[in-house]
Amino acid sequence: MGRYLIGRVLQTVLSMLVVISIVFFLTRLSGNPVNLLLDVNATQRDHEILMHHLGLDQPLPVQYAIYVKNILVGDFGTSVLTRRPVTEHIWERLPATAELGFVAMFLSVLIGVPLGMYSAVRRGGMLDSGARVFAVLGQSMPPFWLGLMLILFFGVVLGVLPAGGRGGPLHLILPALTLGYFTSAAILRLTRSAMLEVLGSDYIKFARLKGLHEQVVLWKHGLKNALLPVVTFAVMLFVQFLGGAVVTETVFAWPGLGRLILESITTRDYPIVQAGVLVLSALYLTGNLFVDMLYSYLNPKIRHARA
Amino acid sequence: MRRPLRIGALIVTASLLVVTSEAATPPEGTLTVAVATFGNERWLPHLYPGAEDVVLKPWGENLLSRDPRTGELSPMLAERWKVADGGRTWTFYLRKGVRFHNGTELTAEDVKFTFTQIAREGSASSLAPEFRLIKNMEVEDPHTITVRFDKPSVVFGNKVNQGLFASMAFIHSKRYIESVKEEGAERHPIATGPFRFVEHVRGDRIVYEAVENHWRATPHFKRLVFLKVPEPSTRMAMLRAGSADVIEIGGEYVDELKKVGVRTITMPNVSWVYIILGGQWPTKPTYDPKVPWAQPDAEKARKVRLALNLAVDKQAIMQRMLGGLGTALGSWLSYPADAWNTEALKKPYPYDPAKAKALLAEVGYPNGFETTMNLTAWPGRGYLPDVGEAVATYWEKIGLRVKRRPVDRAVFSADFRARSYSGVALAYGAPLVAPEPWEVMYRAGYTRAALCLFMEHPRFDEFIDRLSIQPSHQERVRIMRDEMGPWLYDHVPGVAIGAAHAIVGVGPKVGEWPLIPGHMGFHNWEYVTRAR
Numbered sequence: 001m002g003r004y005l006i007g008r009v010l011q012t013v014l015s016m017l018v019v020i021s022i023v024f025f026l027t028r029l030s031g032n033p034v035n036l037l038l039d040v041n042a043t044q045r046d047h048e049i050l051m052h053h054l055g056l057d058q059p060l061p062v063q064y065a066i067y068v069k070n071i072l073v074g075d076f077g078t079s080v081l082t083r084r085p086v087t088e089h090i091w092e093r094l095p096a097t098a099e100l101g102f103v104a105m106f107l108s109v110l111i112g113v114p115l116g117m118y119s120a121v122r123r124g125g126m127l128d129s130g131a132r133v134f135a136v137l138g139q140s141m142p143p144f145w146l147g148l149m150l151i152l153f154f155g156v157v158l159g160v161l162p163a164g165g166r167g168g169p170l171h172l173i174l175p176a177l178t179l180g181y182f183t184s185a186a187i188l189r190l191t192r193s194a195m196l197e198v199l200g201s202d203y204i205k206f207a208r209l210k211g212l213h214e215q216v217v218l219w220k221h222g223l224k225n226a227l228l229p230v231v232t233f234a235v236m237l238f239v240q241f242l243g244g245a246v247v248t249e250t251v252f253a254w255p256g257l258g259r260l261i262l263e264s265i266t267t268r269d270y271p272i273v274q275a276g277v278l279v280l281s282a283l284y285l286t287g288n289l290f291v292d293m294l295y296s297y298l299n300p301k302i303r304h305a306r307a
Numbered sequence: 308m309r310r311p312l313r314i315g316a317l318i319v320t321a322s323l324l325v326v327t328s329e330a331a332t333p334p335e336g337t338l339t340v341a342v343a344t345f346g347n348e349r350w351l352p353h354l355y356p357g358a359e360d361v362v363l364k365p366w367g368e369n370l371l372s373r374d375p376r377t378g379e380l381s382p383m384l385a386e387r388w389k390v391a392d393g394g395r396t397w398t399f400y401l402r403k404g405v406r407f408h409n410g411t412e413l414t415a416e417d418v419k420f421t422f423t424q425i426a427r428e429g430s431a432s433s434l435a436p437e438f439r440l441i442k443n444m445e446v447e448d449p450h451t452i453t454v455r456f457d458k459p460s461v462v463f464g465n466k467v468n469q470g471l472f473a474s475m476a477f478i479h480s481k482r483y484i485e486s487v488k489e490e491g492a493e494r495h496p497i498a499t500g501p502f503r504f505v506e507h508v509r510g511d512r513i514v515y516e517a518v519e520n521h522w523r524a525t526p527h528f529k530r531l532v533f534l535k536v537p538e539p540s541t542r543m544a545m546l547r548a549g550s551a552d553v554i555e556i557g558g559e560y561v562d563e564l565k566k567v568g569v570r571t572i573t574m575p576n577v578s579w580v581y582i583i584l585g586g587q588w589p590t591k592p593t594y595d596p597k598v599p600w601a602q603p604d605a606e607k608a609r610k611v612r613l614a615l616n617l618a619v620d621k622q623a624i625m626q627r628m629l630g631g632l633g634t635a636l637g638s639w640l641s642y643p644a645d646a647w648n649t650e651a652l653k654k655p656y657p658y659d660p661a662k663a664k665a666l667l668a669e670v671g672y673p674n675g676f677e678t679t680m681n682l683t684a685w686p687g688r689g690y691l692p693d694v695g696e697a698v699a700t701y702w703e704k705i706g707l708r709v710k711r712r713p714v715d716r717a718v719f720s721a722d723f724r725a726r727s728y729s730g731v732a733l734a735y736g737a738p739l740v741a742p743e744p745w746e747v748m749y750r751a752g753y754t755r756a757a758l759c760l761f762m763e764h765p766r767f768d769e770f771i772d773r774l775s776i777q778p779s780h781q782e783r784v785r786i787m788r789d790e791m792g793p794w795l796y797d798h799v800p801g802v803a804i805g806a807a808h809a810i811v812g813v814g815p816k817v818g819e820w821p822l823i824p825g826h827m828g829f830h831n832w833e834y835v836t837r838a839r
Contacts, residue, residue, distance in 0.1 A: 031715060035720035036347070036716065036720065037347065037356070037431050038356065038431045038720075042430075042431065042435065043436075045428060045429075046428065046429050046430060046431075046435070049428050049429030050429050050431075053429065081347060081348065081349070081509075082348060082349070082493070082509055083489075083490065083493065084490075084493070084494075089509060092508060092509070148540050148541070148544070151541065151544040151548070152544060155544055155545075155547075155548035155550065156544055156547045156548045159548060159549070162548065162550045163541070163544045163545040163547075163548035163550040163551075164341075164534075164536060164541050164544070164545045164550055164551075165512075165534055165536075165545070165550060166511075250537055250538050250541075251538055251540075251541055252541065253341070253511075253534060253535070253536040253537075253538070253541055253545075255508060255510065255511035255512070259510060260509075260510055263510045266715070267347075
C-alpha cells in the first residue's frame with residue numbers, strides 16, 4: 001500500500017508539472033498583456049518599458065525557468081494587471097467557489113441518492129418514471145438557460161430570491177440549484193443503476209430472508225454497496241465544480257475562481273491563469289488520488305489485487 | 308476669459324447651494340450598479356488607460372469641468388485659470404480647503420506630481436502623449452501652478468476635464484503615495500471625489516462611501532456599489548428583481564426593457580461609429596500599394612472608399628444593430644448639435660449599391676476584391692462585431708469577398724500599434740474623449756502624433772497644425788465647419804455610420820440623474836437623487 005501511494009503521489013507531481021508547462025506556453029500564444037495594459041496611443045518605448053518591468057522581454061525558456069524555480073519556493077508571482085500577489089487573488093476567490101461547490105454538491109447528493117435508490121426499488125412505477133424525467137431534464141437543460149429561468153422565476157416573478165451576486169445564504173440558493181441540478185440528475189442515474197444491480201444480488205435476498213426490515217435492507221445493505229461508484233463520481237464532480245462552474249458563476253455574477261481564470265484569460269494575466277490552473281489541477285489530481293485510496297479502502301478486492 | 312469666469316462664478320454659487328441643501332439631507336441607502344466591465348481596475352494616474360472612467364469618476368476629480376451646452380470650460384478643483392502666450396502657458400488657481408479622503412489638503416504639489424506620473428515613461432494613460440508635451444511646471448504657491456508648453460496647447464483644458472469620457476487626470480495625493488508607496492495606494496486609493504474608496508474585489512465589486520459635506524456635492528446615496536456582471540441578461544434580471552438599481556445595457560435590449568416596463572435613460576451621442584479602412588499610411592513601412600482603398604492613385608482609392616460607403620445602408624444598421632438609438636451621419640467624428648456641423652455635412656452618404664458597383668467597375672474592380680473584416684468587441688460597445696458583420700454582408704452584395712476574422716482586442720491592439728492591418732477593415736466606435744473632432748483625430752490621423760490609428764494625409768496634417776495653435780474657439784469652429792469638415796467628407800477616410808446613443812436601465816430607487824450629453828459611460832453619481 002505504501003509503495004502504491006508513493007507511486008501515485010509521484011505520478012500526481014509529474015502530471016502537475018506537465019499541466020503547468022502546457023499552460024505556461026499556451027497562455028503566451030494567446031497574445032501579449034501589454035497591449036491591453038497600454039492605451040493604443042502608447043509609444044514603442046512605453047511598450048518596451050512595460051515588457052521589461054513584467055519580465056516579458058526575456059526569452060521564453062528563461063521565463064519558464066524563472067517561473068518553475070519560483071513555484072518550487074511557493075512564489076506564484078504577481079498579477080500583471082493589479083501587481084498584487086497571485087495567491088491573494090486566488091484566496092480571495094476560493095471561499096466563494098468552495099461555498100458554491102459544497103452547497104451544490106450537498107443538494108446533488110441530497111436529491112440524487114434517495115431518488116435514485118427509490119427509483120430502483122420502485123422500478124417501472126410512477127416514482128421511477130418521474131425520477132427518469134427529472135434526470136433527463138437535468139442532463140439536457142444547459143445550465144446557462146436553467147440559471148436564467150430560475151432567476152426570472154424566483155428573482156423577478158416571485159421576487160423571493162436575489163437575482164445575482166454574492167451576499168447572504170439566500171444568494172447561494174439559485175446558483176447552487178443550477179449547478180446541482182445537472183449533477184443530481186447524473187447521481188440519480190448512477191445510483192439507480194448501481195442499486196438495480198445490488199438489489200438483484202444474493203446477499204440482499206438473504207437479508208430479506210433473514211426478515212430484516214426493508215429500510216435496513218435498502219439503506220444498510222443495498223445503498224452502502226451501491227454507493228462505491230457514486231462516491232467516486234461525486235468527488236470528481238466536486239473538484240470539477242471548483243473550476244468548471246464558470247457558466248454558473250457568469251450567469252449569477254458569482255465571484256468565484258472559474259470567473260477569475262476566465263477574466264484573466266481575456267486580459268492575458270498569465271500569472272493568475274497559471275496559478276489558477278495549477279490550483280485546479282492540484283485539486284483534481286488530489287481528488288483522483290483520494291478516490292483511488294477510497295476505492296481500495298472500500299473495496300477489499302482492489303486492495304488485495306494492488307497488494 | 309470674462310465669460311468663463313462669470314459662468315464659473317455661477318457654477319460655484321450653484322455648487323455651494325447644492326452643498327448647503329444636501330447638508331440638510333444626509334446620504335442614505337445603497338445604490339447598486341451592474342456594469343459589464345471595470346476596465347483594467349487600476350488606481351494610480353499612470354496605470355489607468357481610460358476605460359475605467361465609469362468606476363473611477365465617483366472617486367476622483369479633475370482641475371476643470373465643462374458646460375455641456377456651450378462646451379466652455381468651468382471650474383472644479385481649480386477655481387479659476389489663466390491661458391497666456393497663445394496657449395503656451397496655463398496657470399491654475401486651486402480651490403482652498405479641498406481635502407483628500409485622508410483629510411490632507413490638496414496643493415499645487417499634488418497637481419505637479421499627478422501630471423508627472425501621467426507623462427512618465429511606460430505610462431498606460433491615454434493622456435500621456437499630451438502631457439509629455441509639457442515643458443515644465445512651476446509651483447508658484449501652495450495653490451497656484453503654472454504649466455508651460457513649447458508649442459501652444461490651446462485645448463489643454465480638455466485634458467484635465469471631468470466632463471469628458473476618459474479624461475482622467477484625477478489629482479492624486481503626492482504625500483500619500485510617497486508614504487504608502489504605489490502598492491499601498493493601489494490597495495487603498497484616495498482622491499478628492501464625493502465618494503471615498505471602501506473595498507475592491509477584483510472582477511467582482513468596487514464599494515464606495517459618500518463623503519459627507521463634500522466641497523462640491525454631497526451624494527444622496529450613502530454607499531455606491533459597482534458589481535461586475537458580464538452577462539446582459541443577468542443585469543436585466545437583477546434590475547427587475549431589485550438586486551441592482553442601475554444597469555449598463557446595449558441598444559439591442561431597448562425594446563425588451565420597454566416591454567417589461569423598465570425605466571430607461573438615454574445618453575445621447577456618446578460614440579461615433581465608423582468602419583476603419585486600414586492601410587491609408589503611404590509613408591509608413593507597412594504600406595501596401597495593392598490595397599484598393601489605399602492605392603497610390605489617390606482618386607481611384609477615394610472612389611473605392613466612396614463605393615464602400617454607398618454600399619452600406621446606415622439607417623438600417625442604426626435601426627437593427629443599435630436598436631434605433633443613434634443618428635446616421637456623414638460628417639466625421641461630429642455630432643448633430645455641434646457648431647461645426649452643417650446640414651450638408653450631416654447628410655449620410657446615400658445607400659446606393661448600384662452606384663457603388665458601377666464605381667468599383669470604373670476604377671478596375673468589376674468583380675469586386677477580397678478583403679478582411681475584423682470583428683472585435685470594445686468595452687461598452689458590444690454591438691461593434693454585429694455592425695462589422697452587417698457591413699461585410701452589404702459589401703458582398705456589390706461583389707466583394709469578405710473574410711470575417713473574429714479577433715480579440717488584445718491581439719488587434721498590437722496590430723494597431725504596429726500598423727500591420729493594411730487591407731483590413733474594422734468597425735469602431737470612437738467615444739467623445741475630446742469635444743472638438745480634430746482633437747480626436749489628432750490621435751487617429753495626425754502623422755506627427757505618437758501613433759496614427761487609421762489614416763494619414765498631408766492636407767489633414769495642415770489642418771491639425773493650424774487648429775492646434777489657434778487660440779480662438781470661434782476661429783477653430785470656422786476652420787472645422789468650412790474647411791476641414793468638407794474636406795473630410797469629400798476625402799471619405801472610411802465608412803461613416805453615425806453617432807450612437809447609449810441607454811441605462813434604472814430601478815425604482817433612482818430619482819433624478821442629470822447626465823452630460825455626449826459623455827460615454829455612467830457619470831455624475833453624486834447628483835443621482837433618491838426617488839421619493
